[in-house]
Amino acid sequence: MRRLAPYQSGLWLAEYGDVRCQLCRIYRSTPQSHLPQNQPSAIPPNNHSFFTKLRQHVNNRFDSGLLCSDCHNSIVWLPKSFDVDITAGTSLSIQAATYYDYPIRQAIRAFKHHEDMTKLPLLLHALRQLPRPQGCHRDNSVIVAMPTTNQRLVKRGFDPVSILAAQLSKHWQIPLWNGVERIDNTVSQQGLTRAERLGNLDNAFALVETPPAKRLLLFDDVATTGASLQALARTLYLQTLPLGASVSSSSDNPYKLQAFTLAHGSQY
Template identity: 45%
Template sequence: MTINGLTKKRHTIPAMYQLGMWRVQYLQKVCCVCRIYPVATISFAKKGAQLEHPFFSYLVCHACHQDLDWLPATYELSLSLLKPEQQAQSVSVFDALTIQSAAPHVNYLRTAIINFKYKEQLSALPILVHALRQLPRPQGCHGGNSVILATPTTEHRLAVRGFEPVAVLAHYLSQHWQIPLWHGVVRIDDAGSQQGLDRHQRQSNMSQAFQVIEKPPCRNLLLFDDVVTTGATLSALALTLLNQYPKTKILAYSLSHGH
């Protein structure tokens, strides 16, 4: 199935990630967080037989799952305040970006993000995938009318880091929602890290950071990033798209939120 020529095919990621996830899901019987308790299970009846079926994606025990406050309230970010000169254009119609995170940037989720993003520790990936699977698919969105756009990185940062963590996580979000990935935006800046910057510094750092290289294949664009603090990156990405395609409907999602 395609959307204006876009094949509903999952973005290919290195085999080591896939093998690591398969090992955990099919061979490991204990929680990926505490590594002590078995993964949580529920029992359900099927054709008269009582079966035990692992839930929470075979990855985390009930106690560790309960340690986080999943799906906190959405974060509304005003776009019209970021670029006042655009208020008479698309932003006057779409003047706020709604961001839904899976959980706050605390506890074992914060540790797992740091270990995967900066150290490429494969043992952290199942925890992050578990968090992704707490995000419900947006209402009314499906593989025929929506695409996921992961926040792109620069070629320089990719060369230094050696891999693209947000793209890897977006692959698993695509699997979870059954919505294809779209790679129609590139990052053209070579700005430094956003870490440690306040809201205004982050906005300035992200100014003119993205370029659309391909027309969106559908109206619903679901932006994704790993960590949202001020929302400057996602808002810059949304504004870049809205400037060229003002009728686009945009929602944003992240693994964690530290605002």
């Protein structure tokens, strides 16, 4: 039997076992008088379909979201997408699920820097607001999570971006692809100006295998200036150009790039 990672177990419990809003902790969109009473279950505990029926039971009574409607409306404002240049005449569109503001900012920091998995359901709820790009599906697209370095992975002990990307992959039904590596010679982007961020990321990525699909959906947890996604896109764009193709002509590259992020805004 396949074992679930701790965060997967927590997400399952938050989504199907906890009927409270993951932010205000009040019941999700359902008056207390309408909540099911503690009655003996008609499903035997040893029935192999117990969890399937339990999931159906919960889904029939509660919203599929993890927040109540008031909390949802207070934090989920899909920002307008913005563009960053990849090369002359070619740009990358970046779409965020929400703004890097309270309470998302505090939840992201707790999740990334303190491995606080209790904040993951809130982040997942916001992440699910990202609409799947039109025309993208599992046969023509892959999600490219912002890669981390071995040094950072050892120091942190886990990769928060890959966890979020895996949840987005599940939501969109589009596979992940790990064909890009990050070179371990850059410093943290926090506190740097845009020019410093771009310089810091020069030659920070390398393509290690040919992409298996023509539509590459880049993902990062937070985009402030968009410099990290810009550098990743530039590596993918330049290293997938056919031999002899023009760098400045997007029509010469058979791959189409878009970028997505959980939150957009200043880190201060």
